[in-house]
Amino acid sequence: MAPQRRGAPKAPEGSGAAERRRPNSQAVSRRMRCPQLCTCSMKNVRAPRETQRKWLRAAALGACAALTALLLWGSLGGDDGVTEVLAHRSEVLLGRFIEVPCSEDYDSHRRFEGCSPRKCGRGVTDAVITRDEARRIRSIAEKGLSLGGSDGGASILDLHSGALSVGRHFVNLYRYFGDKVQNIFSEEDFQLYRDVRQKVQLAIAQAFGISASSLYLTKPTFFSRINSTEARTAHDEYWHAHVDKVTYGSFDYTSLLYLSDYLDDFGGGRFMFMEEGANKTVEPRAGRVSFFTSGSENLHRVEKVLWGTRYAVTIAFTCNPDHGIADPVLT
Numbered sequence: 001m002a003p004q005r006r007g008a009p010k011a012p013e014g015s016g017a018a019e020r021r022r023p024n025s026q027a028v029s030r031r032m033r034c035p036q037l038c039t040c041s042m043k044n045v046r047a048p049r050e051t052q053r054k055w056l057r058a059a060a061l062g063a064c065a066a067l068t069a070l071l072l073w074g075s076l077g078g079d080d081g082v083t084e085v086l087a088h089r090s091e092v093l094l095g096r097f098i099e100v101p102c103s104e105d106y107d108s109h110r111r112f113e114g115c116s117p118r119k120c121g122r123g124v125t126d127a128v129i130t131r132d133e134a135r136r137i138r139s140i141a142e143k144g145l146s147l148g149g150s151d152g153g154a155s156i157l158d159l160h161s162g163a164l165s166v167g168r169h170f171v172n173l174y175r176y177f178g179d180k181v182q183n184i185f186s187e188e189d190f191q192l193y194r195d196v197r198q199k200v201q202l203a204i205a206q207a208f209g210i211s212a213s214s215l216y217l218t219k220p221t222f223f224s225r226i227n228s229t230e231a232r233t234a235h236d237e238y239w240h241a242h243v244d245k246v247t248y249g250s251f252d253y254t255s256l257l258y259l260s261d262y263l264d265d266f267g268g269g270r271f272m273f274m275e276e277g278a279n280k281t282v283e284p285r286a287g288r289v290s291f292f293t294s295g296s297e298n299l300h301r302v303e304k305v306l307w308g309t310r311y312a313v314t315i316a317f318t319c320n321p322d323h324g325i326a327d328p329v330l331t
């Protein structure tokens with residue numbers, strides 16, 4: 001990118017060009033002082049200046065190339081170009097909460113006082129679930145998903161309904177594997193899942209100033225495993241922007257517990273709140289809980305995973321007891 005020129009170029013003081021346009025005092029007086037040395041000393045002065053100019057040109061080209069690369073990188077990785085990091089992968093957040101005005105999405109649903117969002121926003125915390133709990137929860141997902149897995153890049157395991165991605169479809173884990181499920185998962189696995197759900201529920205209630213007992217777990221609540229394999233069906237297309245309340249209906253509060261680390265376990269796959277001006281990204285980190293009100297004040301998407309494998313659990317809550325579901329039990 002060449003700088004725009006306006007008017008005649010101005011030769012810098014002491015440059016060869018300035019000297020050429022100025023057969024005047026300094027040059028004349030130098031010639032007068034050393035007539036025999038003149039030609040050779042001017043050459044000596046010009047040579048380093050040529051080199052200097054070459055270097056300047058090279059530096060300017062280099063700077064342009066770097067800027068172009070930066071812009072390209074921004075446009076590829078940065079979605080619409082501008083993003084701000086709400087939660088960086090390497091920070092350990094005790095709790096970050098950003099309030100945003102509630103959308104009108106809740107008005108068309110039955111309201112539950114003391115639960116239905118009046119205060120909307122989004123929060124991220126690394127202090128609710130330990131990395132060890134995340135590692136153990138992830139091993140539940142790994143065990144379950146090792147029994148199936150989508151042909152495309154996105155697989156799910158829902159311990160509540162039993163839904164498991166297999167090829168281009170879903171099977172019911174409990175029906176398909178029957179009693180063998182007890183050889184796959186342990187009672188401790190299910191207990192851990194319930195404990196984690198409970199801790200996340202408390203964190204959400206606290207952040208939004210509501211009672212935890214007014215929240216009910218709702219469906220779908222599920223594990224996701226995403227890799228860079230090309231999508232085969234619409235179920236694999238996880239990257240579209242969406243509003244959870246519109247997509248899932250019963251959701252009032254969405255939470256995501258991340259089970260792997262952005263840039264260590266996978267690339268791409270950042271979570272993004274879509275906003276005019278600048279999108280806000282949450283970089284997944286094992287044990288990180290991201291939660292938000294489910295209306296269109298929190299339109300979001302997940303970037304395509306470019307390499308590696310990304311694990312997460314979507315845990316959703318509703319204020320409507322009719323839409324509540326029970327914790328899974330190992331029967």
Ligand SMILES: O=C(O)CCC(=O)C(=O)O
Nearest residue numbers: 224244256271302312314
């Ligand atoms: O995995 C994520 O980060 C987000 C998933 C999501 O948006 C959803 O399950 O609705």
Ligand SMILES: [Fe+2]
Nearest residue numbers: 242243244300
């Ligand atoms: Fe979502």
